[in-house]
Amino acid sequence: MSKFLSARFADLEAYVPGEQPQDMQYVKLNTNESPFPPAPAVLEAVNALEISRLNLYPDPECRALRQKLADFYGVKMENVFLANGSDELLNFFFLAFCDEERAVAYPAISYGFYPVYASLYRLPAAAIPLREGFRLESGDYCGIGKNVVIANPNAPTGRAISVSEIEEIVRSNPDRAVLIDEAYIDFGGESCLPLVGKYDNLLVCQTFSKFRSLAGGRLGFAIGSPALIEDLDKIKYSTNSYNINRLTMAAAIATIENNDYYAENSRRIQENRAYTAGELEKLDFETLPSQANFIFTRCRRMEGGALYRALKARGVLVRHWEKPEIADWCRVTIGSREQMDVFLEKVREILKEVD
Numbered sequence: 001m002s003k004f005l006s007a008r009f010a011d012l013e014a015y016v017p018g019e020q021p022q023d024m025q026y027v028k029l030n031t032n033e034s035p036f037p038p039a040p041a042v043l044e045a046v047n048a049l050e051i052s053r054l055n056l057y058p059d060p061e062c063r064a065l066r067q068k069l070a071d072f073y074g075v076k077m078e079n080v081f082l083a084n085g086s087d088e089l090l091n092f093f094f095l096a097f098c099d100e101e102r103a104v105a106y107p108a109i110s111y112g113f114y115p116v117y118a119s120l121y122r123l124p125a126a127a128i129p130l131r132e133g134f135r136l137e138s139g140d141y142c143g144i145g146k147n148v149v150i151a152n153p154n155a156p157t158g159r160a161i162s163v164s165e166i167e168e169i170v171r172s173n174p175d176r177a178v179l180i181d182e183a184y185i186d187f188g189g190e191s192c193l194p195l196v197g198k199y200d201n202l203l204v205c206q207t208f209s210k211f212r213s214l215a216g217g218r219l220g221f222a223i224g225s226p227a228l229i230e231d232l233d234k235i236k237y238s239t240n241s242y243n244i245n246r247l248t249m250a251a252a253i254a255t256i257e258n259n260d261y262y263a264e265n266s267r268r269i270q271e272n273r274a275y276t277a278g279e280l281e282k283l284d285f286e287t288l289p290s291q292a293n294f295i296f297t298r299c300r301r302m303e304g305g306a307l308y309r310a311l312k313a314r315g316v317l318v319r320h321w322e323k324p325e326i327a328d329w330c331r332v333t334i335g336s337r338e339q340m341d342v343f344l345e346k347v348r349e350i351l352k353e354v355d
């Protein structure tokens with residue numbers, strides 16, 4: 001730390017992204033990326049012509065892409081906000097709607113960025129414990145008079161709550177904003193987007209990074225009431241008005257136009273998820289039911305950190321946290337069948353050695 005850093009940030013603990021090692025080729029099952037490349041039409045859309053226009057700023061309103069998303073989800077362009085990854089969207093949400101009087105609540109075990117933003121903006125924050133089996137009890141968020149941020153399905157557990165449970169949370173906190181982070185909704189969950197027309201305090205946030213194979217393009221979006229979108233715009237135009245670059249915009253439009261390709265990939269991921277959980281079961285693992293493109297799993301014969309390190313030594317990366325409540329567990333991204341077979345083979349090898 002230099003002597004120039006504002007004292008406000010002296011104690012700030014920054015978010016730690018999953019490892020992106022550049023030293024060797026790993027079977028990468030640690031950051032929930034898609035194992036599948038973007039659709040062929042995306043490669044064609046990000047072409048020489050588009051690159052030749054990089055001397056010009058992109059459309060700050062992102063009209064073409066917002067309209068595409070609006071048509072796809074059956075809402076109006078005024079309901080759609082775009083961000084440089086949903087991480088930026090979360091940043092804008094915390095900045096726009098939370099303050100000393102408007103505290104924020106989120107699950108104590110969830111996406112690691114939520115507490116970082118709360119700390120960055122020095123917000124009063126309630127980290128609400130999960131229940132038995134890492135289950136999220138929607139009643140814990142009803143009528144609490146705080147802004148609410150919930151990942152559904154939750155990360156890193158993979159568990160989801162129902163749309164009617166979400167509706168109860170939204171309905172019972174009418175004077176506070178509720179953000180539902182649906183980063184993983186396209187892997188078998190049920191989206192709460194239909195509630196947006198009914199409640200002016202609901203913001204549904206999604207990303208192109210997982211289901212849509214575009215993590216490197218950095219694109220997230222939110223759908224909510226026009227007034228909420230206007231508030232987010234105010235923050236965006238006060239920080240970075242050109243937050244979506246031309247190439248990502250072109251890639252994203254082609255992505256929406258090729259939804260079938262991604263739906264088929266998701267079907268394969270869900271199939272591989274069931275297969276992987278089934279095989280792990282035979283190896284004495286406990287795996288939570290998952291609606292996401294990862295599983296949260298625990299070996300009854302080995303501590304989570306030891307398993308993570310043994311896998312890494314064999315070229316397979318998974319995610320592990322030292323946090324005591326989840327130290328026994330690892331989060332494993334579901335990749336291609338071939339990747340999952342390598343993962344399972346390494347697990348069998350490791351277990352043979354501990355026997």
Ligand SMILES: *Cc1c(COP(=O)(O)O)cnc(C)c1O
Nearest residue numbers: 085086087111151183207209220
């Ligand atoms: C991956 C993830 C994000 C971040 O997505 P980006 O669009 O890549 O910034 C947000 N929320 C959750 C719960 C995630 O898992």
